[in-house]
Amino acid sequence: MGLKKQLGMGVMSAALGLALVSGGTYAYFSSSETTNNTFAAGTLDMAVEPTTLIEVDSLKPGDSITRDFELQNSGSLNIDKILLETDYSVIDADGDNSADFGEQIQVEFLYNADKMDEVIFETTLAELKDMEPEAVNEHIFGPMFGEDGLESETHDDFVVEFSFVDNGEEQNQFQGDSLNLEWTFNAQQTTGEEQ
Template identity: 75%
Template sequence: MNIKKQLGTGILSAALGLSLIGGGTYAYFSDSETTNNTFAAGTLDLVAEPTEIIQVENIKPGDSMIRDFELQNNGSLDIDKVLLATDYNVADASGDNTEDFGQHIQVEFLYNADKLDEVIYETTLAELKEMTPEAVNEHVFDPLLGEQGLPVDSIDDLVVKFNFVDNGEDQNQFQGDSLNLEWTFTATQSAGEEK
């Protein structure tokens, strides 16, 4: 064989070998499996019942009013903490107020309706308005709800006593005034856990 034929046969053999090697890399067995996965978030659903806790008229210094209400966990997640934000506005009937009417309304959070003398925390509406929701939780709801918080489908009864404090001084400036109180309850979740 002459050298040209040997070179041609060698190149042709090399090309055939490379094509077989290249083609062989795509010849393999395979299998695949698809999984379907879901991440569904739970819900926090705190309900205060009734939504109007107190509405009274014609109060005078020395009057007290006891009201009870429920906090319900209607969600699918346990509630760790309940936070309370207080806001109010005063309608000054005669425009002569030199003091905040909220300083004269004392609030007592009680353990339950049967033990009205067991006060959890006592403050005024004015002081409550200035407190952070976290501080209110620490003083009021932590002692009431304890470490378990408010589990799913649970109800906790709360009792509040409002006192129009008679300070023994002239309180005529509050005659005819009204105070509109807004309490906003906020639930927070318990700590995350491995599922």
């Protein structure tokens, strides 16, 4: 082996040794942090007080009954919409009804005692039963709540009037009849937003 070759091998061996020594002792600065994150869903918790809004006997055409009720939002989220579903059943005392007793009961959502003092919407129970819940919200609760809806941890007081319409005609077929009304209130949250 020639001198040049031996010298080249020596330089290569020295370079390899330095690479191994420096690779084993290579150091760098570092830092780390850990974050703890939480996702918690809000709650919608609506209640209606009282749960029995009206119980009345011996109605005659022309009678009206005014009642108030409270919608409560005990949840952590604002309520944007209230979708009201109306259902009722009629017990025909004589079996002689040719008309729906629900058409004879006028409903006036008079006002939201906390936000306004006027008649909001007027219809019959029969028409209210046929309305889509979204339309009921648009006509009744939208104007009553305003843009903010029913805010978390608040309540609104509402006044409603029921009237047995005196249509000026003979209404004997409704004598002794009764109507069982069921209102189902469904709350919906406000639209999601950037947090």
